[in-house]
Amino acid sequence: MSVTIKDVARQANVSVATVSRALNGHQNVAEDVRKRVLSVASELRYSPHHAARSLSSRRTNTIGVVLPDLYGEFFSELMRGIDQVARERGLHLLVSSYHGNPREQGDALRAMRGRVDGLLLMSPFVGNADFIAENLAQQMPVVLMNTATPASGHATLSVDGYGGAVTMTRHLAEAGYRRIAFITGPEGNFDASERLRGYRDAMAEVLPGIEPWVLQGDFDEASGHRAGQALLAAPERPDAVFAANDMMALGCLFAFNQAGVRVPADIALAGFDDIPLARYVHPALTTMRVEIAELGARAIRMLLDTANGPAPQASLSPVLVVRESSAGPRGRGEAMPTRSG
Amino acid sequence: MSVTIKDVARQANVSVATVSRALNGHQNVAEDVRKRVLSVASELRYSPHHAARSLSSRRTNTIGVVLPDLYGEFFSELMRGIDQVARERGLHLLVSSYHGNPREQGDALRAMRGRVDGLLLMSPFVGNADFIAENLAQQMPVVLMNTATPASGHATLSVDGYGGAVTMTRHLAEAGYRRIAFITGPEGNFDASERLRGYRDAMAEVLPGIEPWVLQGDFDEASGHRAGQALLAAPERPDAVFAANDMMALGCLFAFNQAGVRVPADIALAGFDDIPLARYVHPALTTMRVEIAELGARAIRMLLDTANGPAPQASLSPVLVVRESSAGPRGRGEAMPTRSG
């Protein structure tokens, strides 16, 4: 058996109540008693039993984080932002991912009961507001990240994918590209649909004579690679490709490299997210920078600082980062004037 | 207040003991009673309070994972392997990272008490065996990953960094390279020192007339970039660079690209780990493949399956993956016979 508060109390000749107070820094403990307790505790290598403590105190000092996935740069960065704030405030994180499976998401959500004081949830499935309501414990404070939940009454923090896609599409058009293909993310995904919507609206606005050209992807490298190959096999190739995220843009770039297609001389390329890798590939990738770590940090602060007021709703605007992969088709960065409109 | 086992018991007209048995799938519950209990529980959206359950059952169904860091492809892959096995066995993970800070490592280790049934620990500091012993709860089952702990009596699973570095150094020598520089990892790091040792021994063996050439790095991209610049500024440049991990190799590649130095025509390059990115950069990176996810999966299986027998010690051998970045200096992959020996 490991050492409990009783062992410390016995050894220090005080009650368990006093040990508890001394260890938790309460003021109503005599200084010499406090010292004795602390010294006995450290001598015995006492460490409070977490479950017991949280059962009686009704607090866990832990924040739950439920994400669709954990792998890849995006989630890695997101966790970094969340982790840093948690650390500053002395909180632990209980992380759970559900691999896109709604049943597992429900399990994960329910498994958080009695383990966390609040929840950060990313659930980018369109139309799952009811699902969230059903699986969320009634009183659990929560902040939804990049989650489509109209009028859910929950606090939300999102990346403005629509605005970002508009900006990128305009940039490509202004750089002189016309046949701009778009590789979209998974169906039913909130981020994916927002970015696609931005691409379509911007195309209609700045290149009204040109049909939007959309290829299906699912946000991973392999799907970008397949889309790249499909584009090369098309009767008429695009002169620019805008992928809904950087991972797909990299897969696409790989396909172009293999086929000997030069970027941007033959086809320009752009992504979305600005993962660290984007600047290391050759040519470096033009993309929309999303401050992913900042998204995580702001979400957890929102959770901790929103006492009982109305649920705040906020969004982060991505920033255009122009690199080599979208240098103008007539030379390096020489933008052709837009003929359209 | 949220709904507890008492509410379910009252509503189903049975005792809490029976509810507990029904919910936990014990056999000694009448079928109709079980059905009634389950239906009431789901109707009430009952979900057991984790802390209470683990306090009384003395099991948490949770495995603790304590890592130096959480960011980057290596840890992402490692977590994927661990997570998959945990999922298969219905276990949760409590993940904690200590950012290389030994005090935080001690905190993380002690914070696991009463929260986990077993522990996976990666502590790549040389000579920290005492530290681990002091901060590990006495009876806690643990598997150490890539941790230097001679005769610690704990189960360990490691990557054979020494053997891997020997293999890579021989490969470069056989491909005809002579002035092979090595970018090493952080001082006092077990993996780093094993890889460096392999490089030195292999150099002495296959290129006895040539001085080893070691640059300091710390396993991240930026340090590889700095090392690459330092190498380019040297009076006589190397004809190959072997970085102790892929991230530093990528940083180095970036420095070479910026300076217009061609890889492998001017200088060959090799890394270690085979992160997913290694095949996406241009030119694709020669490296030692470490099955990182497999390392995690095997470690957790070791933890779960090692009942009370002697602590097993195992290691994984990396595999040489030759890609464009180390094509022979006289042409594509034409290896020059080794003159040495």
Add this chain to the structure above:
DNA sequence: CTGAAAGCGCTTACAG
């Protein structure tokens, strides 16, 4: 097959 009761290791009013 079922229930009453003890107990897991803490925290926190309540008295003093």
Add this chain to the structure above:
DNA sequence: CTGAAAGCGCTTACAG
């Protein structure tokens, strides 16, 4: 400032 005691929400021998 300190202690005795109740209680957090469960599980599990122990009886029956």
